[in-house]
Amino acid sequence: MMALGLSRDAVPVPPYAALKSGALSVICIEDDLASTPRDRMALQLGGSRALSCFLPFAPTALPDAERALSWCEARQEEIVALLTQLDDGRQITLTCGINDAPVTTETDSGAGWLRQKAQRKQARQQQAQELRQWVEAMCADLPVRDIADEHGAGVLRLHLLIGAADAPDVLAQLHARLAEDGKGRATGLQLTLTGPWPAYNFTNLGAAA
Structure with missing residues (x-):
């Protein structure tokens, strides 16, 4: 799976999935649904509408879900602070x-x-x-x-x-x-x-x- 971004919401609506990392969730999508940057931007736009807070990765370079989870675990405080700052x-x-x-x-x-x-x-x-x-x-x-x-x-x-x-x-x-x-x-x-x-x-x- 590819990671579209990060959120404080734990249970997004389909077709999105979530991997928990402390207070955060890595919002993911199946690879075959996000094969082009245009597809990824559309999915990220949908994610931003469905979730109360959403921090996107660059659509041209989405990480795989497990790598994003490890990256997120090492930056919990920084990411939570940015989500709070951006709010909605x-x-x-x-x-x-x-x-x-x-x-x-x-x-x-x-x-x-x-x-x-x-x-x-x-x-x-x-x-x-x-x-x-x-x-x-x-x-x-x-x-x-x-x-x-x-x-x-x-x-x-x-x-x-x-x-x-x-x-x-x-x-x-x-x-x-x-x-x-x-x-x-x-x-x-x-x-x-x-x-x-x-x-x-x-x-x-x-x-x-």
């Missing part, structure tokens, strides 16, 4: 395409190429900072507990931590505010809002695999 937290993700600002630096030498690369990096960082400030202002009156950044090639993801009960309303309000704001249309940014997900980007425990 869910994650909503805003994905923003980051544009490379045009740079006029000459590139006929190594030094010129390095200057251009540094300027583009600085421009991306500035754009990412402005996007975060814009999202923080948009969420100022919403019950958002925390915001985490994730930078990739040409993309910035802003992950919002929200209570499970608040997540549907917050998601609807954010969709409406994005449509009204017009920032994406005005700047040419590609903005995509998804969720609610398990709190993947707020579980900094490392890998159990």
